[in-house]
Amino acid sequence: MPDKGPGAVPDEEKDRNFVTALARGLEILRCYRPGETNLSNLDLSERTGLPKPTVSRLTHTLCQLGYLVQDHQGGSYRLGVGVLQLGFGVLAGMDICDRASDVLRALRSGPNSYITVALGEAHRAEVVYVAVHRSRENVALTMHVGSRLPLFFSAIGRAILVGMSDQEREAAIDYARQDFGTPKAQLRDAIQAAKADFESRGYCAGYGLWRKDVNAIAAPVRSLDDGRIYGLNIGGPSFHVPPEQLERDYSKQLAEAARFLGLAPCVSTRDTRSRYGGTKAEEGNA
Numbered sequence: 449m450p451d452k453g454p455g456a457v458p459d460e461e462k463d464r465n466f467v468t469a470l471a472r473g474l475e476i477l478r479c480y481r482p483g484e485t486n487l488s489n490l491d492l493s494e495r496t497g498l499p500k501p502t503v504s505r506l507t508h509t510l511c512q513l514g515y516l517v518q519d520h521q522g523g524s525y526r527l528g529v530g531v532l533q534l535g536f537g538v539l540a541g542m543d544i545c546d547r548a549s550d551v552l553r554a555l556r557s558g559p560n561s562y563i564t565v566a567l568g569e570a571h572r573a574e575v576v577y578v579a580v581h582r583s584r585e586n587v588a589l590t591m592h593v594g595s596r597l598p599l600f601f602s603a604i605g606r607a608i609l610v611g612m613s614d615q616e617r618e619a620a621i622d623y624a625r626q627d628f629g630t631p632k633a634q635l636r637d638a639i640q641a642a643k644a645d646f647e648s649r650g651y652c653a654g655y656g657l658w659r660k661d662v663n664a665i666a667a668p669v670r671s672l673d674d675g676r677i678y679g680l681n682i683g684g685p686s687f688h689v690p691p692e693q694l695e696r697d698y699s700k701q702l703a704e705a706a707r708f709l710g711l712a713p714c715v716s717t718r719d720t721r722s723r724y725g726g727t728k729a730e731e732g733n734a
Contacts, residue, residue, distance in 0.1 A: 472498060476506050477515060477531060478572075482596060486524035535594070544671050544678065544709060545579045551705050552581040555682060559697055561585050562688035566681045567669070567709075568597070568604050570612075573624035575605045575679060583684060600624060600635055603654030603666040604679035606642035610652065611668030611677040650703050654683070655691050662686060665694045667706035680706050 479487060479495045489507060493500045507525050510516040514530035545567070552565040561584040568575040577595045599605035599620055609617060617639055624630045645652045651667045658664070664683025671678065682698050683689060 472496070472502070473506050473510060476503065476510060477527070480527055482594075486519060486522065486526050488522075488524045492525075544669070544676075548579045548680075548709055549581075551709060552579060555698070555701060555705060556581040556584070558701070560684065560689060560693060562684040563682060563698070564591055564684055566591060566595075566604070568608070568679045568681065569676065570599055570605070570608050570620065570679075571596075573599050573620055573627050573630075575599055575602060575608060578678070585688075597658055600630070600638040602658035603652050603664040603683065604681035606638065606645065606652040606654065606657075607666035607668045607679040607681070608677055609639055609642045610646045611670055611679075616677075649695075649699070651699055653691070653694075656686065660686070663689050663691055663694060665699060665702055667702050669706045669709045672710060678709075680709065 475496045475498070476492055479492050487495075489500055489503045492498075492507065493503045496503065498506075507516055507518070511518050511525070511528075514528045516525045517528045518525050548567045552567065555565045556563055564583045565581045566577045567579040568577045570576075575597045577591060577593055577597075580591055580593055580595070582591065597605055599608065609620065612620065621632060621635045621639075624635050625632060642652050646668075651665050654662070654664045654666070656663070662683060663686045664681055666679050666681040666683075669678040669680050670676075680702065682694065682702055
């Protein structure tokens with residue numbers, strides 16, 4: 449049986465409550481990749497696997513609702529402010545992002561000024577950054593809230609996989625096959641590697657895993673507020689952030705911060721800076 453394409457939706461006979469039209473509209477919004485501004489109906493049709501007439505009806509509806517804006521000269525579409533409102537609504541509902549801000553800042557203010565620290569959550573077969581404190585240097589990773597990384601092939605993604613239940617991991621495998629065509633055996637190998645790495649180190653390492661020029665370590669964070677799984681990531685350019693330093697200077701703080709975020713629903717800024725070595729002077733560099 450062939451794999452379902454990117455626009456595939458569950459069999460309606462298996463889930464009668466599933467609204468296919470809504471799922472297809474959301475698939476259209478998911479087509480936009482980092483750095484892309486405009487996509488045509490043809491682009492969207494090719495990426496979703498949906499017929500062009502169907503895509504045309506969906507883009508028209510999304511424009512009417514404010515989630516897409518049409519360029520009438522070129523006929524292409526860009527994301528509208530309606531999508532931004534949804535994003536802000538998601539972030540506003542994440543109490544952990546408020547708690548994480550001081551923790552990320554303190555970790556970022558450690559001995560290596562090229563370090564970037566981020567908190568991310570899985571969406572299908574990717575990790576979406578929900579909080580970021582970027583390097584104090586100009587030469588750094590261009591990462592921000594909304595940046596996406598591969599779930600199976602990044603340190604933060606593998607940390608999230610470790611924290612998932614077996615059922616959640618199986619769903620992630622299905623998404624990776626649908627969205628990227630990754631062989632199931634390769635995905636299962638990635639999960640086993642993540643588990644073994646975490647069991648031996650207490651965190652997941654990604655030295656050139658996501659990109660050859662990036663080193664990172666990450667740990668899973670389970671929010672006791674709602675049971676959601678996040679990944680806490682510390683990393684930077686490989687030519688400035690060697691694996692030895694991540695393991696020597698940051699691995700213990702990473703593990704402590706992950707436990708802290710998962711267990712402490714409320715903490716003072718002073719306590720956070722004290723625990724992770726940040727100072728008021730360093731805070732001014734944020």
